[in-house]
Structures are given as C-alpha cells and as structure tokens.
Amino acid sequence: MTADAAADAAAAELTGPGPGADPGPGPRPGLGRRTFLRGAALGTVTGAGVGVLAGAENADADSGRAPGADRRIPFEGPHQAGITTAPQAAATFAAFNATAADRAGLERLFRTLTDRIRFLTAGGTPPAVDVAQVPADSATLGPVVPADGLTVTVAVGASLFDARYGLAGRKPARLKPMPVFPNDDLAGSTELHGDLCLQICADSRDTVMHALRDIAKHTRDGMQLSWKADGFHAGPRPTGVQRNQLGFKDGIANPDVRDAAVTDALLWTGGGQHGEPAWTDGGSYQVVRIIRMLVEFWDRVSLHEQETMIGRRRDSGAPLDGTAETDVPDYAADPQGIAVPLTAHIRLANPRDRATRAQQILRRGYNYDRGVDSNGNLDVGLLFCSYQQDVVRQFEAVQARLADEPLVDYIRPTGGGYFFALPGVPDPTDHLGSGLLA
Ligand SMILES: C=CC1=C(C)c2cc3[nH]c(cc4nc(cc5[nH]c(cc1n2)c(C)c5CCC(=O)O)C(CCC(=O)O)=C4C)c(C)c3C=C
Numbered sequence: 001m002t003a004d005a006a007a008d009a010a011a012a013e014l015t016g017p018g019p020g021a022d023p024g025p026g027p028r029p030g031l032g033r034r035t036f037l038r039g040a041a042l043g044t045v046t047g048a049g050v051g052v053l054a055g056a057e058n059a060d061a062d063s064g065r066a067p068g069a070d071r072r073i074p075f076e077g078p079h080q081a082g083i084t085t086a087p088q089a090a091a092t093f094a095a096f097n098a099t100a101a102d103r104a105g106l107e108r109l110f111r112t113l114t115d116r117i118r119f120l121t122a123g124g125t126p127p128a129v130d131v132a133q134v135p136a137d138s139a140t141l142g143p144v145v146p147a148d149g150l151t152v153t154v155a156v157g158a159s160l161f162d163a164r165y166g167l168a169g170r171k172p173a174r175l176k177p178m179p180v181f182p183n184d185d186l187a188g189s190t191e192l193h194g195d196l197c198l199q200i201c202a203d204s205r206d207t208v209m210h211a212l213r214d215i216a217k218h219t220r221d222g223m224q225l226s227w228k229a230d231g232f233h234a235g236p237r238p239t240g241v242q243r244n245q246l247g248f249k250d251g252i253a254n255p256d257v258r259d260a261a262v263t264d265a266l267l268w269t270g271g272g273q274h275g276e277p278a279w280t281d282g283g284s285y286q287v288v289r290i291i292r293m294l295v296e297f298w299d300r301v302s303l304h305e306q307e308t309m310i311g312r313r314r315d316s317g318a319p320l321d322g323t324a325e326t327d328v329p330d331y332a333a334d335p336q337g338i339a340v341p342l343t344a345h346i347r348l349a350n351p352r353d354r355a356t357r358a359q360q361i362l363r364r365g366y367n368y369d370r371g372v373d374s375n376g377n378l379d380v381g382l383l384f385c386s387y388q389q390d391v392v393r394q395f396e397a398v399q400a401r402l403a404d405e406p407l408v409d410y411i412r413p414t415g416g417g418y419f420f421a422l423p424g425v426p427d428p429t430d431h432l433g434s435g436l437l438a
C-alpha cells in the first residue's frame with residue numbers, strides 16, 4: 001500500500017465516512033465517531049484514568065477524573081503529552097523569542113525546559129532554601145506542587161531556523177510563518193508567530209500560571225515571553241462535548257486518537273517521509289489561531305440561520321440531517337444541501353468524501369474571554385488549535401474551503417502562528433529537542 005493509500009484508509013475511520021460515502025478499504029464503520037472528548041466523558045462515568053495514567057504512549061483519551069483528584073499525565077513517551085490528551089480545563093498558549101547567545105545556549109535552554117516540565121508535570125516538593133536566598137518556587141500552589149493534569153507541549157516556529165543557531169538545514173519541511181488568510185485582521189497584532197510556543201494545559205488555571213512562571217524564571221537567559229493567550233474548556237452543557245461561545249457544541253467530530261493507524265496517517269510526522277528530516281519523527285504541526293467571536297452580532301441572528309451556518313442543531317449538536325450529536329451527516333444523500341447546506345461550516349470543513357479524507361485535522365481548541373474592547377464589546381472567542389501531520393495538506397486545505405463561509409461575518413482572526421510540536425522524550429536520559437540539535 002502506498003503512503004497516500006494508507007493515509008486514505010486510516011483517515012476513513014477518523015470521523016466516519018458517512019452512511020452514503022465510499023467507506024474505503026478496511027474501515028470499521030461506527031468506530032471512527034468516538035472522539036477523544038467523548039472518551040474523557042466516559043472515563044468520568046467509569047472512574048477510569050484517575051491517578052497516574054498508564055499506557056504505551058502518553059495519550060490519555062480516557063482521562064476522566066474524580067472531582068478534586070490530583071492526576072499525573074506522563075511526560076515521557078514517543079510523542080509529547082498535550083496533543084492527544086483530552087483537553088484539560090485551563091490552557092495558556094505562550095510564545096517566546098529565543099535569546100540564547102548561541103547553539104550551546106539553545107541546547108541548555110531545551111535541557112532546562114525538559115527538567116522543569118519533568119518536575120512540574122510530576123509534581124513534588126521544591127527544594128528548601130535558606131530564608132536569605134531566593135525561594136525555589138513561587139508557592140502559588142502551596143508548599144507542595146501538585147501535578148494537576150499538567151501538560152506542557154513545546155513547539156518551535158520557523159524563525160528558530162534562521163541564521164542564529166545554524167539550524168536552517170534542519171527545519172521541518174512544511175514549517176513556515178503563518179500566512180495572512182482572507183478575512184484575517186492581523187494588522188498591528190502583537191500576538192503573532194514566535195521562536196517557540198508552549199501550550200500549557202492543566203486541570204486548574206493557577207497550575208497553568210504557576211508552570212508558566214516557573215518555566216519563564218528558569219529559562220530567563222534562553223528565551224523571552226513574547227505573547228500569551230489564556231483559554232478555558234467548559235464542561236458538558238448538559239451532555240457531550242463543551243460548547244463554544246456561540247452556544248454550539250464544539251469538538252464533536254475529531255480523529256479517533258486511540259487508533260494508531262489514524263494518528264500515523266494524520267497526526268505524527270514520520271521522519272524521512274514526505275521530505276521531513278529524520279529528527280521530526282513523532283512530532284506534529286501545531287496551528288494556533290486567536291479567533292474573536294462577534295457575539296453581539298451573533299446574538300441577533302435567528303436560530304435557524306445560526307444552525308444553517310454551522311450545520312448542526314444548537315441544542316443537541318446533531319447534524320441537521322440527524323437527531324443525535326453522534327450521528328454522522330450523510331452528504332452523499334444530500335448532494336444539493338437541502339438538509340445540511342453546502343456552505344455549512346461542518347460541510348465545508350469536512351466534506352467527508354474520499355478526496356478530502358487525508359486533510360482532516362485534530363482540533364484542540366479553547367474558549368477565551370479577555371474582557372471588553374474600547375467600544376464596549378466583549379472580547380471573547382476561540383483559541384483555535386489544531387495538530388496535523390502536514391500543515392499545508394491538512395489545515396490550509398480546510399482553511400481555504402472555509403474562506404468564504406457565512407460564519408466569517410461573525411468571527412475575526414486576530415493572531416496566532418504555525419509551530420512544530422517536537423517529538424516526545426522517550427526516556428529519562430533524553431531531553432526535548434535532542435534530535436533537532438544532534
Ligand atoms: C481551519 C479549520 C477550522 C477553523 C479555523 C474553525 C473555526 C471555528 N469553528 C467553529 C465552530 C465549530 N466548528 C465545528 C466543526 C469543525 N470545525 C473545523 C475546522 C475549523 N473550524 C472542522 C474540521 C470541524 C469538524 C467538521 C466535521 O468533521 O464534521 C463545529 C461543529 C461541532 C464539531 O464537530 O466540533 C462547530 C460548532 C467556530 C465558532 C470557529 C471560529 C471561531
């Protein structure tokens with residue numbers, strides 16, 4: 001089987017081919033609809049996933065937890081945690097500029113980052129110091145640092161591969177600065193790009209901030225914070241996945257990250273494949289987009305129009321040709337878009353046909369709330385984040401189809417960037433970026 005055929009076959013399981021679509025070779029109908037979010041909800045019911053999460057990889061699709069329980073998500077694994085990890089309640093996307101003087105300094109930065117992330121994600125007691133000395137920890141989480149479901153996912157931007165560190169020849173093949181897309185409002189934005197991006201997620205907001213402060217303090221000589229965006233993940237209202245601030249369930253259709261054939265085809269870069277340098281094996285392209293929602297306008301739109309723009313029922317999350325959130329839309333049976341309009345967000349984003357199967361992305365977005373603008377309008381929206389094997393083949397293909405969707409009148413992208421999430425750290429002797437800097 002060729003790489004493309006393998007991708008096609010695996011991707012067929014991703015969100016389900018739809019009852020009328022060509023199922024492609026080898027999919028198991030019905031299995032692909034399980035999302036990693038739904039996996040988390042199931043975990044909550046069964047009590048699975050509390051405490052130290054086991055597993056061959058650090059994926060924790062069944063990461064439900066008992067209220068108040070501390071949980072530790074393993075740092076080590078072939079892929080970084082925080083990608084297939086079910087979204088925690090709080091997130092910060094923090095972009096940094098590298099300030100290390102040279103390549104040796106950059107290597108020190110990655111070693112320090114690794115050490116701090118290892119400690120913070122495991123939790124523990126910071127070393128005691130004499131009162132005359134600077135404390136080892138900010139103590140914002142108390143004297144003992146809980147693991148609290150923390151993940152810190154380290155990604156690098158295209159600018160890290162400029163002349164400063166002699167890395168030009170080691171750039172991931174598709175890594176580039178995020179282009180300006182139609183309808184973007186990026187002029188004057190101070191929240192764009194970066195040499196590094198840290199996606200910091202945890203079960204509590206204070207744990208995210210504690211981790212950011214700890215990391216920034218220990219890496220002061222190697223990188224400098226450029227911008228950050230904070231997000232939250234809401235609980236189910238009343239069931240299923242969370243709702244975004246347009247009132248719609250968001251995150252229903254996503255790859256089945258428990259299926260290695262799917263993640264190998266859509267998520268992880270394979271070193272040596274598709275022209276990627278060998279060191280990228282096990283990494284993933286990360287897209288971050290800060291997308292404001294013009295909720296004052298949206299709240300004056302009829303329910304019918306809202307639902308036809310999205311393609312799903314607002315209350316249930318069901319596709320407009322179905323009755324339940326888990327139903328798979330059957331576009332082949334509705335070629336003229338009578339039930340689900342051809343311009344509906346979900347239909348454009350994922351037409352569920354053979355030609356676009358390999359373009360599917362893993363979305364891992366968060367809501368944001370940044371107060372009020374100078375006109376008295378709410379500054380709320382979506383911290384869109386997606387992971388994919390190939391940012392051009394996947395994210396850009398989806399984004400191009402969405403360019404003129406009706407929803408664009410109600411959203412305004414204001415920042416973000418393209419990054420490459422580094423491969424995981426397989427064992428305690430290794431560190432982030434070791435392949436990149438080898
Ligand atoms: C380029 C990729 C995407 C951007 C940017 C994007 C922005 C965006 N999306 C919503 C709301 C919803 N999106 C939904 C589904 C959905 N969205 C994308 C891609 C982008 N969205 C995909 C690939 C999908 C899945 C489609 C499918 O497989 O059927 C949904 C439906 C619920 C769900 O499946 O999650 C909603 C609602 C907003 C508001 C937004 C910008 C602010």
Ligand SMILES: [Fe+2]
Pocket residue numbers: 345349
């Ligand atoms: Fe979307």
